[in-house]
Amino acid sequence: MVVRRVVYRLLFPLAVALPVWVLVTRGVLLDGIGWSFLGYLVVSPILFFALLVIGGLIVWRPGVRQERAVSLWDAVVLGALWLVLLAAGFVAHPAIVAAAVLLVLGAFWFAAWELVTESRRRLKAAMDDIDATLAGARASVPPPQQPRPPQPPRPPQQPQSVDIGEVIVVTSKDVTPPAPDGRAS
Numbered sequence: 001m002v003v004r005r006v007v008y009r010l011l012f013p014l015a016v017a018l019p020v021w022v023l024v025t026r027g028v029l030l031d032g033i034g035w036s037f038l039g040y041l042v043v044s045p046i047l048f049f050a051l052l053v054i055g056g057l058i059v060w061r062p063g064v065r066q067e068r069a070v071s072l073w074d075a076v077v078l079g080a081l082w083l084v085l086l087a088a089g090f091v092a093h094p095a096i097v098a099a100a101v102l103l104v105l106g107a108f109w110f111a112a113w114e115l116v117t118e119s120r121r122r123l124k125a126a127m128d129d130i131d132a133t134l135a136g137a138r139a140s141v142p143p144p145q146q147p148r149p150p151q152p153p154r155p156p157q158q159p160q161s162v163d164i165g166e167v168i169v170v171t172s173k174d175v176t177p178p179a180p181d182g183r184a185s
Contacts, residue, residue: 004069007078011058011070015051018085019044026087047085050104054078057111061118071114077107 027040058064058074070078081103088096 001069004067004072007075008059008064008068009098011055013053015048015055016083017051018051018082019163021050021089022047022085032094047104050108052109054104055105057108057115061115062122063118074111074114075112077103081107113179 023040023044027037027044058070064074081100084096084100084102084103088100
């Protein structure tokens with residue numbers, strides 16, 4: 001649980017730090033200023049945006065926000081991605097670049113799949129709750145009864161008057177009686 005919470009807290013700081021790490025280490029320190037630096041200058045913002053979107057998809061899940069921890073599989077996928085990006089800062093091997101690209105794409109689709117799965121599960125639970133509520137409401141309504149045989153009439157009772165207090169009636173017309181001298185009041 002501790003690792004999952006740490007990964008949750010590092011989602012957005014590492015979305016900034018890892019592209020800067022790759023840009024500075026590969027683009028400036030190891031490869032020097034030149035065409036490769038321009039390549040890293042283009043790739044770093046794309047990597048930043050991709051990590052930001054992946055983090056957003058993960059945090060968008062209500063279960064992740066409630067627990068303030070990512071799922072175990074999120075932690076594994078993100079840990080592997082972060083390690084490959086750290087290694088990409090040290091070594092410029094095509095296999096590391098390919099692994100980084102595949103892990104970024106895989107992490108994106110995995111986060112999207114988990115978001116859809118959790119949303120579907122929550123929607124199904126809500127619909128089941130609604131169905132159970134409606135079934136309970138239907139069960140509480142008594143079934144129609146058979147008609148009763150006619151009973152002899154009861155003697156009429158006097159209606160009881162009930163005092164409800166002062167009543168104010170509001171109308172759209174002036175209903176004030178005219179004054180005795182004929183002028184309106």
